[in-house]
Amino acid sequence: MLSPSRTVIRREGGIYALERALQRRGFRNVAGADEAGRGACAGPLVAAAAILPEGKRGEIDGITDSKLLTPAARERIYAEVVERALAYAVIVVPPQEVDARGLHVCNLAAMRRALASLTVAPDYVLTDGFGVDGIGTPGLAVWKGDQVAACVAAASVLAKVTRDRIMVDLHDRFPDYGFDEHKGYITGVHTDALRKHGPCPEHRFSYVNVAAASGRGHAPPRARRPRSAAPGAPEVEALALWPDEGGTVGVATGQRAWPPPPVGEDEAMEGGTR
Structure with missing residues (x-):
């Protein structure tokens, strides 16, 4: 064939x-x-x-x-x-x-x-x-x-x-970070906001820059996360x-x-x- x-x-x-x-x-x-x-x-x-x-x-x-x-x-x-x-x-x-x-x-x-x-x-x-x-x-x-x-x-x-x-x-829920502009990617504005305000529940705590900003950089990802998300989350x-x-x-x-x-x-x- x-x-x-x-x-x-x-x-x-x-x-x-x-x-x-x-x-x-x-x-x-x-x-x-x-x-x-x-x-x-x-x-x-x-x-x-x-x-x-x-x-x-x-x-x-x-x-x-x-x-x-x-x-x-x-x-x-x-x-x-x-x-x-x-x-x-x-x-x-x-x-x-x-x-x-x-x-x-x-x-x-x-x-x-x-x-x-x-x-x-x-x-x-x-x-x-x-x-x-x-x-x-x-x-x-x-x-x-x-x-x-x-x-x-x-x-x-x-x-x-x-x-x-x-x-x-x-x-609208987390106006301090400028998510509407950089869409969560790492920019100068986003990095400055992380340093100033720390991460919010919508950040990925397994990422090095977020872990460092959380103050718990050596903890495993689950331990770095806040205990609960912000109220009103969809x-x-x-x-x-x-x-x-x-x-x-x-x-x-x-x-x-x-x-x-x-x-x-x-x-x-x-x-x-x-």
């Missing part, structure tokens, strides 16, 4: 080239997953996953890495992703969870949860930078995936806009990550029904036709 010919993705093919190549091979529902907030020392870690429809229906003008977009462009693209996506999911991991379980563990768990929460099962998964195992679906880690694959860029925008909105809301819908690991995250999902276009047998992957 002859193996399928090798697929070559050319840079000039643009941000949709990788997805289109996978779809021609029979992987119709290509999901992208990405996160926002890994480098922040305050606020939640947010992961998202999205499946865009095939063809022109899934093309969104100007979509790329959320960090390269203006806030206005992100909001516009966010709205279009929510409107057009076959399915999307957003997972919010609070800073307490990051401190307790570790950033990388939480990041992988959140992306797994986002992918598992999609109301349309993905045939293939693209992730930004590093692979996510344990998802039961073939996938590929793509360097700078949010600049290379539209579905990853869509997930990037979902995660970034969701997190930015959360940080603006946190500014509640997030709790979902178990999986029974044997525990932990909670917030999830928002969306779905858009599209009739699948026909795919000829000559475009199917080895192992069966569609």
Whole structure:
């Protein structure tokens, strides 16, 4: 039996080239997953996953890495992703969870949860930078995936806009830190506020700069945290990550029904036709 010919993705093919190549091979529902907030020392870690429809229906003008977009462009693209996506999911991991379980563990768990929460099962998964195992679906880690694959860029925008909105809301509760401006990342203004006021319950006490500002830098992360969060903290819908690991995250999902276009047998992957 002859193996399928090798697929070559050319840079000039643009941000949709990788997805289109996978779809021609029979992987119709290509999901992208990405996160926002890994480098922040305050606020939640947010992961998202999205499946865009095939063809022109899934093309969104100007979509790329959320960090390269203006806030206005992100909001516009966010709205279009929510409107057009076959399915999307957003997972919010609070800073307490990051401190307790570790950033990388939480990041992988959140992306797994986002992918598992999609109301349309993905045939293939693209992730930004590093692979996510344990998802039961073939996938590929793509360097700078949010600049290379539209579905990853869509997930990037979902995660970034969701997190930015959360940080603006946190500014109303903790106005001393300027969360609405720097979104919890380490800036001069944020560092000065930490020195002056110490950390608040929304800071990540497992981070060195926050631990130092707390005055309990040599204690384990859980011991550094305040005993309770500030009154009036918004509640997030709790979902178990999986029974044997525990932990909670917030999830928002969306779905858009599209009739699948026909795919000829000559475009199917080895192992069966569609």
